[in-house]
Amino acid sequence: MTHRDQIVAACDHQLRASTFKDFTINGLQIAGRPDIKRVMSGVTACQALLEEAVAWQADMLLVHHGYFWKNEPVAITGMKHQRIKTLINHDINLLAYHLPLDAHSEMGNNAELARRLGWRVEGCLDGELGEGFLWSGRLAQAQSVTALAEQMANVLQRAPLVIEAPNMGDIERIAWCTGGAQ
Template identity: 60%
Template sequence: MVACQQLVDAMQDKLSAARFKDFTINGLQVEGNERVQRVMTGVTACQALLDEAVAWEADMVLVHHGYFWKNEPASVTGIKHRRFATLLGHDINLVAWHLPLDAHPDIGNNALLGKRMGWQVDKALDGPLGQGLLYIGDANQALSHAEFGEHLHQQLQRPPLGIQGHSRPLKRICWCTGAAQDMIEQAAEGGADVFVSGEISERTTHLARELGISYFAAGHHATERDGIIALGEWLASQFDIEHRFVDIDNPV
């Protein structure tokens, strides 16, 4: 078994988490057992994931989406109470890494989405690689709108929602996982043929058409699975712990 704080410190250093100003708390969010043998990873710390952790007798739940979001009600009632009661009642640590896990140049969500899709990363438009979130690069080959959507579907096992903003082949790609649809103007200004993110808003359709850039909402959950898996695998490679990823289905 390994000290919980040792694992948290190692992840803090790996992800350079101190660089980020986030909308939530990165690191240890709920304290449990001081010693950790089993680490369960998942995208979001929902009740279904916590129940899996209890059944597996996990000592730590490691996620991308934890708790304590900006402007979230502070009261521990209802769903929040049940989640906290599960963690505290079974002495399970909850650790979450949000923007640091999106941005990491090797095991981050954006880097791994690009790798999965076969996109060449040139740079981030909103900062240096390792800190920026809006990646841009080229596909191995230019694809039509329909072909691009099918490639996303095959790789992520989720049909994307696509908005065709022009009739050009899609070669220059900008992407940011999760709920980054409002970065579409930056993507268009950066010269991308297509912007890929996780979610879509009503306004995104009109922006894509008027900016002349195609847009694909490939799924918030689907675009952010790989990072937390990679972090768990990295942790298991560095320490004598067991790691298990559980994919709680989410169509969004």
């Protein structure tokens, strides 16, 4: 059994949470029981994930998209109320890291996307590796846009939106951004 504060401190340190200017709170968003035996992870702290955490008897939920975003209403009503009520009623901690999980060079979303698709990471176009959001690299082998889209659909289990220039030829180098692309 580990104390909640130890896990939060370790995640804050490893993900360098304090170095990011984000649109939300990175770290502990809702405190639950202090002693942690089971941690569940997911992308978004939606009601379905919360119900799975309750059924699995999780003590902590670690997500990419938590709550308390800038420019959203501060009132805790409706869907937000139901989600927070579920966490509080079951004494589950909510730990969320948004931009730190997009950028992290080992555990981040960009790093995992490259790993799963077999891309060789060469760097970041907007900062140091582990700080930036726009990554660059090379495909394992040159391929057409159609072949790349098929590979992505197979690995990610969802079809990508493909916007291509006609007759562009095979792709060798690639840049990608899992967050903040707008």
